[in-house]
Amino acid sequence: MSATAPRPDGGPVDDDPPVVEAVEITKRFGSTLALSRAEITVRRGEAHALVGRNGAGKSTLVSILTGLQAADGGAVAFAGRPAPPLGDRDAWRQRVACVYQKSTIIPTLTVAENLFLHRHARSRSGLIHWSRLRREAEQLLADWSVDVDVRQPASALSVEQRQFVEIARALSFGARFIILDEPTAQLDAAGINRLFTRIRDLRAHGVTFLFISHHLQEIYELCDRVTVFRDARHIVTAPVAALSRQALVAAMTGEDVTMPVADHRPPTADAPVLLAVRDLVTASGAELSLEARAGEVVGLAGSGGSGKVEVAEAIVGLARPAGGTVTLAGRVLRPGSVPDALAAGVGLVPQDRHREGLVPSLSVAENVTMTVPHRVGRYGLISSARRDALARRTIADLTIKAAGPQVPVSELSGGNQQKVVMGRALANDPRLLVLVTPTAGVDVRAKQTLLGVVEDVRRRGAAVLVVSDELDDLRICDRVLVMFQGRVVGELAHGWRDNDLVAAMEGVDLHHV
Ligand SMILES: Nc1ncnc2c1ncn2[C@@H]1O[C@H](COP(=O)(O)OP(=O)(O)OP(=O)(O)O)[C@@H](O)[C@H]1O
Numbered sequence: 001m002s003a004t005a006p007r008p009d010g011g012p013v014d015d016d017p018p019v020v021e022a023v024e025i026t027k028r029f030g031s032t033l034a035l036s037r038a039e040i041t042v043r044r045g046e047a048h049a050l051v052g053r054n055g056a057g058k059s060t061l062v063s064i065l066t067g068l069q070a071a072d073g074g075a076v077a078f079a080g081r082p083a084p085p086l087g088d089r090d091a092w093r094q095r096v097a098c099v100y101q102k103s104t105i106i107p108t109l110t111v112a113e114n115l116f117l118h119r120h121a122r123s124r125s126g127l128i129h130w131s132r133l134r135r136e137a138e139q140l141l142a143d144w145s146v147d148v149d150v151r152q153p154a155s156a157l158s159v160e161q162r163q164f165v166e167i168a169r170a171l172s173f174g175a176r177f178i179i180l181d182e183p184t185a186q187l188d189a190a191g192i193n194r195l196f197t198r199i200r201d202l203r204a205h206g207v208t209f210l211f212i213s214h215h216l217q218e219i220y221e222l223c224d225r226v227t228v229f230r231d232a233r234h235i236v237t238a239p240v241a242a243l244s245r246q247a248l249v250a251a252m253t254g255e256d257v258t259m260p261v262a263d264h265r266p267p268t269a270d271a272p273v274l275l276a277v278r279d280l281v282t283a284s285g286a287e288l289s290l291e292a293r294a295g296e297v298v299g300l301a302g303s304g305g306s307g308k309v310e311v312a313e314a315i316v317g318l319a320r321p322a323g324g325t326v327t328l329a330g331r332v333l334r335p336g337s338v339p340d341a342l343a344a345g346v347g348l349v350p351q352d353r354h355r356e357g358l359v360p361s362l363s364v365a366e367n368v369t370m371t372v373p374h375r376v377g378r379y380g381l382i383s384s385a386r387r388d389a390l391a392r393r394t395i396a397d398l399t400i401k402a403a404g405p406q407v408p409v410s411e412l413s414g415g416n417q418q419k420v421v422m423g424r425a426l427a428n429d430p431r432l433l434v435l436v437t438p439t440a441g442v443d444v445r446a447k448q449t450l451l452g453v454v455e456d457v458r459r460r461g462a463a464v465l466v467v468s469d470e471l472d473d474l475r476i477c478d479r480v481l482v483m484f485q486g487r488v489v490g491e492l493a494h495g496w497r498d499n500d501l502v503a504a505m506e507g508v509d510l511h512h513v
Contacts, residue, residue: 003061012485016044017080017504019177019208020065020096025074027060027412031403034060036232037192040210042177046198047209049219049240052229053252053443054415055401058212059227062179065210067092090173097170098179101161101186101414101441107155112137115169143202144168158304159186160194167198170259171207178202179210182414185440188303188469189502200505214415214443216245228252253445264479266494267295267458274463275315275432280324282310286486289324292432292463297454299477300467303505307486309351309436312467316348317341328432342371347430348422349438356402357421360410364402367409368423394423399449414443426457433457436467442467451476469505472499 018041027035035057041046052058063069065076067086076083105114115137120270137150146164148157157165163183166459170178171319184192199209199222211223219226220240228251230237235251236243243251271293280288286307292298302308314321320336327333334340341348350357358367366386391405398419402412410416418441425433433454439447454464454476465472474480482490482504490504 002110015436017077018042019044020076020078020210021072021423022065022076022078025061025064025071025076027057027064027069027071032411033232035064035071037139038229038232038234040065040227040234041237042208042210044208045203045206045227046224047203047211050210050224050229050479051122051219051226051248051252052210053216054441056229056445057232058229059181061099062210062212065179066096066098075157093170093173093175095175096177096179097127097166097175098181099166099170099171100185101183102179102182103154103162103166104155105125105157105162105166105169106151107152108311110151111148111154111157111165112143112150115140115150115165115172124389140166140172141165143309144171145280153442160191164193164198167202171202176206177208177210181212182214182441183211184213184215188305191304192218193453206385214441214447216248218381219248230254230282249444252443256291267293271295271461273511275465276316276325276327277311278325278327280311280314281322281403282307282314282486283309283319283322284486285322286310286483288481290488291482292465294461294463295458297458297466297477300465300483301474301479301480301501301505302483303469305485306483307469307503308483310464310468311483312434312436315323315341315465316346316350318348318350329467334451342428345428345431346426347428347433349418349435351423351436355423357457358409358417360417361408363391363406363408364395364412364420364423365405367420368394368405368427371424371428390427391423393419394427398423398453399446416447418442419446419450422453426453430457430464433462433464434467435464435473437473438466438468439470439473449474471501 006052021041023039025035025038038057038061040061041049050058064071067083070086078095078467087374090152112134116133141148146168147352148161148165148501152213164428167178175484187195205211223240225237226240226243226248227237228248273291273293275292277288277290284307288311290298300308313319315326315337316341317333317338325332328344328346331344342414364487365387369387386406394400395402395405400419401416409420412420422438438450442450458464466477468474478494479494479502482492482501484505484507492501492504
């Protein structure tokens with residue numbers, strides 16, 4: 001293409017070769033075609049979104065663009081030059097970095113050590129200059145306005161700080177192209193704002209971003225252009241301004257979808273109380289009392305630091321509370337015991353699916369049924385036929401993209417792994433379903449499926465606790481308790497206005513209290 005010809009998609013005209021250009025990329029995993037002659041071109045200085053349903057091939061493309069995996073076919077070029085050989089990590093680091101949802105820093109090392117891992121300043125005798133290392137780390141973070149004490153262990157960083165440290169590390173290697181893989185998934189609204197401000201600042205300093213998110217409004221807010229993948233293929237690249245939300249969803253799903261809004265049917269007023277949480281106090285001092293009736297969906301909202309996740313973890317036994325009781329269907333749960341909670345009929349989708357959710361090396365079937373051995377076998381023997389049947393049903397009900405029940409969970413895309421966690425929670429036929437940020441990382445369509453499942457569960461007479469700061473998750477609730485700094489500060493009935501809920505989560509006084 002001539003450098004001066006106007007671009008057909010209306011983008012800026014420039015002579016710069018693209019920061020990255022990947023063409024005809026094909027990648028197989030066994031019988032799965034993860035990418036099929038896919039392509040992407042990211043221009044210097046832009047914020048480019050990459051979207052697609054769970055399993056569309058986004059992470060696979062990222063692993064190829066960052067030199068972690070070789071493509072089976074196709075070519076990648078940075079600034080018009082062919083990508084370095086796979087083994088030359090330093091050369092890759094100078095061109096591109098990806099900040100993943102899952103941290104790549106080593107928690108037991110200090111921030112300074114993480115920043116200079118493998119490139120410690122050493123004296124001639126081979127000793128590491130700790131003071132110099134610290135000074136250089138401080139300078140590096142100061143250069144990029146990251147306000148973090150470099151002497152603290154990386155495990156002490158918040159998600160937001162960790163992301164900023166990883167971005168600074170990438171920049172220090174010389175990379176000016178950064179891929180952000182669902183960076184907002186674990187941030188609250190204030191954290192997202194700060195991240196976006198930082199991205200805009202860095203763009204002003206010549207940094208280019210590829211931004212992966214399932215939150216379409218973020219793409220409209222932040223990005224110039226968007227590329228859509230579907231079923232391993234490139235579907236379209238266009239300026240975001242030229243693509244309506246509906247057109248974007250249609251490109252992602254291959255159908256013209258208008259999202260159905262489920263009717264809201266409140267539980268009957270005389271339904272029995274199933275869950276009673278009395279004077280629960282968490283180790284960090286957050287407090288909660290609540291009751292939920294059979295068939296009721298109760299939301300627990302709040303931003304990061306509100307204590308909502310801590311109280312949820314105390315309810316289900318993932319954390320030991322400092323005080324209070326949790327009673328489910330008349331049975332007082334043993335504090336800090338997940339097995340006791342499961343035995344009482346709790347189904348759980350935890351916040352950290354990597355840590356508490358799944359065993360990646362086991363199959364979908366094994367993961368779905370691991371908490372319900374009694375449902376798939378007798379006398380300690382597990383019937384694989386029954387297990388597979390249950391797993392097959394889960395795969396169908398939740399539209400999990402997996403070749404079959406025997407596929408290891410590690411081979412599924414992130415969003416499909418999240419659905420397996422949901423499937424496991426449901427396999428217990430729960431009396432109480434506790435969902436902590438259940439739709440994080442889940443595509444628009446799958447979100448609808450997961451939230452639809454809640455409706456089924458409630459109709460069966462279970463109680464549901466939805467712990468989230470996502471308005472779409474909370475919209476399905478009969479009422480929403482809002483927590484702020486460890487206390488419930490308000491309660492909103494179904495049909496609340498977005499502004500009211502957001503204000504309450506930010507700690508602004510509510511008329512509704
Ligand atoms: N290591 C692997 N082994 C086998 N199959 C894999 C492997 N990694 C990915 N896949 C498959 O390749 C396809 C694309 O997955 P990928 O992780 O790239 O999707 P994604 O678009 O990033 O999805 P998500 O939004 O859920 O993160 C999926 O069908 C997935 O199951």
